[in-house]
Amino acid sequence: DAKTTQPTSMDCAEGRAANLPCNHSTISGNEYVYWYRQIHSQGPQYIIHGLKNNETNEMASLIITEDRKSSTLILPHATLRDTAVYYCIVRVEGDDKIIFGKGTRLHILP
Amino acid sequence: DTGVSQDPRHKITKRGQNVTFRCDPISEHNRLYWYRQTLGQGPEFLTYFQNEAQLEKSRLLSDRFSAERPKGSFSTLEIQRTEQGDSAMYLCASSLGQGAQYFGPGTRLTVL
Numbered sequence: 001d002a003k004t005t006q007p008t009s010m011d012c013a014e015g016r017a018a019n020l021p022c023n024h025s026t027i028s029g030n031e032y033v034y035w036y037r038q039i040h041s042q043g044p045q046y047i048i049h050g051l052k053n054n055e056t057n058e059m060a061s062l063i064i065t066e067d068r069k070s071s072t073l074i075l076p077h078a079t080l081r082d083t084a085v086y087y088c089i090v091r092v093e094g095d096d097k098i099i100f101g102k103g104t105r106l107h108i109l110p
Numbered sequence: 111d112t113g114v115s116q117d118p119r120h121k122i123t124k125r126g127q128n129v130t131f132r133c134d135p136i137s138e139h140n141r142l143y144w145y146r147q148t149l150g151q152g153p154e155f156l157t158y159f160q161n162e163a164q165l166e167k168s169r170l171l172s173d174r175f176s177a178e179r180p181k182g183s184f185s186t187l188e189i190q191r192t193e194q195g196d197s198a199m200y201l202c203a204s205s206l207g208q209g210a211q212y213f214g215p216g217t218r219l220t221v222l
Contacts (some may be wrong), residue, residue, distance in 0.1 A: 016206075
């Protein structure tokens, strides 16, 4: 079973920051937080991952709370092409599989 | 485009027929994974290879399913005697060692 809890769906206005929350209260010390997204009819796309420090790349920022029990994925300037299902996953780096939950369906509104 | 390619992108077959899908991973990636995704659900792990060795198989992978990666490069997933319940998107991913997995576009299978 997935070890994360995410809202089923969210809306965000185009051009605004999209903040997607994720709870992972049972995360272990050696487990990373990964984010993937899946645009309709495509394969999942890797976004970002982190252990305990905040991370930023060209796609997004990942903010992990100090106790590591929750995190937020931030898309700084959402566009219509960011409409997708976003999956928050915890896994030990090097694990052979990803266990996906149902994710958050993000709708970017024009 | 992640660099992982899958062929075909769509396959329609009749119940009882055999089908085979191909995945070409990113060239330097030594790990290759297969997942299955049904409508409204997240992808589910089926099996993975490190180089040519198949190291784990999910209990979702019934005896009718077989996967190979003969030279540690491309992989094939075969389903024998297809059933309507096999209708799904079949996803392939690859990674370099313990790094992030990069997914292909998937093969959508419809069993009539």
